[in-house]
Amino acid sequence: MGSQNKIERSNLTRQVDMLLPQLLEAVTAVLKSGKYVLGETLKTFEESFAEYVGTKYAVGVASGTEALYLSLRALDIGAGDEVVTTPFTAVPTISAIVMTGAQPVFADIDPITFTIAPKSINAVISSRTKAIIPVHLYGLMADMDAISDIAEQHAIPVIEDAAQAHGSQLHGRHAGSIGLMGCFSFYPTKNLGGFGDGGLITTNNEKIAEKLFLLRNYGQTSPYTTTINGINTRLDDIQAAMLLVKLPYLDKWNQRRQEIAEIYHQKLIIPEIEISIIPEGYKSNYHVFVIRAKQRDELWNYLEDNGIQANVYYPLPGHLQESNIHLGYSKGDFPIAEEASGNVLALPMFPELSNEEIDIVVEYIHKFYAINKIIPE
Numbered sequence: 041m042g043s044q045n046k047i048e049r050s051n052l053t054r055q056v057d058m059l060l061p062q063l064l065e066a067v068t069a070v071l072k073s074g075k076y077v078l079g080e081t082l083k084t085f086e087e088s089f090a091e092y093v094g095t096k097y098a099v100g101v102a103s104g105t106e107a108l109y110l111s112l113r114a115l116d117i118g119a120g121d122e123v124v125t126t127p128f129t130a131v132p133t134i135s136a137i138v139m140t141g142a143q144p145v146f147a148d149i150d151p152i153t154f155t156i157a158p159k160s161i162n163a164v165i166s167s168r169t170k171a172i173i174p175v176h177l178y179g180l181m182a183d184m185d186a187i188s189d190i191a192e193q194h195a196i197p198v199i200e201d202a203a204q205a206h207g208s209q210l211h212g213r214h215a216g217s218i219g220l221m222g223c224f225s226f227y228p229t230k231n232l233g234g235f236g237d238g239g240l241i242t243t244n245n246e247k248i249a250e251k252l253f254l255l256r257n258y259g260q261t262s263p264y265t266t267t268i269n270g271i272n273t274r275l276d277d278i279q280a281a282m283l284l285v286k287l288p289y290l291d292k293w294n295q296r297r298q299e300i301a302e303i304y305h306q307k308l309i310i311p312e313i314e315i316s317i318i319p320e321g322y323k324s325n326y327h328v329f330v331i332r333a334k335q336r337d338e339l340w341n342y343l344e345d346n347g348i349q350a351n352v353y354y355p356l357p358g359h360l361q362e363s364n365i366h367l368g369y370s371k372g373d374f375p376i377a378e379e380a381s382g383n384v385l386a387l388p389m390f391p392e393l394s395n396e397e398i399d400i401v402v403e404y405i406h407k408f409y410a411i412n413k414i415i416p417e
């Protein structure tokens with residue numbers, strides 16, 4: 041609306057501009073190698089990423105969704121089984137469970153951290169529960185101490201959905217290194233993003249790793265021989281090559297995201313806005329920066345009208361999606377997730393966001409609430 045601002049929620053080309061020569065060189069090397077699927081470049085990336093996360097193994101796959109699906113398949117989870125997860129997550133956490141034939145069972149979130157609440161997990165565990173999938177939402181890890189305790193008590197494996205948590209930590213341990221498996225996505229907007237789709241599973245368990253290597257490659261133990269039925273979901277060597285270029289920058293980029301979050305925290309002291317503090321012992325990679333805002337939709341529109349992109353993750357929790365009607369949930373079942381859906385707003389956040397741009401975002405949020413003062417009843 042005639043605004044001269046243009047501040048994106050996320051911008052990918054600034055990073056490309058910086059890395060273009062290195063990216064082209066890496067891609068050229070793969071092109072010239074003649075090996076594009078399950079080649080040495082993929083292997084090198086898997087080893088590098090495993091080392092970064094602190095696990096023995098990493099298995100590259102074609103997307104984060106398939107990382108989740110394959111991790112469930114590695115545990116032989118399917119029809120008749122239940123998998124406990126959060127309703128406040130990206131769609132694929134849930135669809136990956138449904139794809140195996142198992143039934144997602146939801147547990148409500150914690151109102152401060154937005155991640156699955158351990159006590160809600162306890163309440164829904166049954167004899168059919170075969171896995172728990174906590175999601176490290178917005179870059180903040182779920183309460184893995186409490187979740188690991190519950191899982192151990194019931195002898196249920198934990199699969200971390202770490203698609204938003206590259207580099208996030210809890211007591212110095214990386215996301216993806218605590219559960220039996222950790223699932224990552226390299227979708228372009230993730231903290232470590234490729235140039236297309238990609239994903240990966242981390243694990244310390246040798247048997248699981250072996251099974252995942254089979255499952256991602258038709259189940260082939262040797263050419264044209266299978267012992268289990270797998271699918272085709274492999275991380276391309278071209279993507280691996282570009283991810284290898286970007287991996288050494290990940291910590292630096294996450295640090296800049298933390299700086300940006302710090303600035304937002306300091307400058308957004310407004311009664312109509314709530315910003316969660318990161319709990320002691322946790323390090324967020326600030327995949328997104330989320331506030332809870334009064335008059336959220338009006339604020340969102342106002343920012344949009346003034347050239348500032350914000351976004352809502354997620355406007356409709358999983359238990360209320362049409363695709364999940366068969367699960368039998370209804371409105372009111374998970375009030376904390378439902379409330380969050382109604383008031384969260386993600387502000388522009390990416391490492392190359394400038395301090396000047398942050399100031400403009402802050403200025404317009406202040407303006408909005410100055411104009412729309414809520415008069416106490």
Ligand SMILES: *Cc1c(COP(=O)(O)O)cnc(C)c1O
Nearest residue numbers: 103104105130132133203225227
């Ligand atoms: C992005 C994302 C996924 C899925 O990753 P894709 O690579 O897009 O398939 C899964 N879970 C969460 C929480 C995500 O944010």
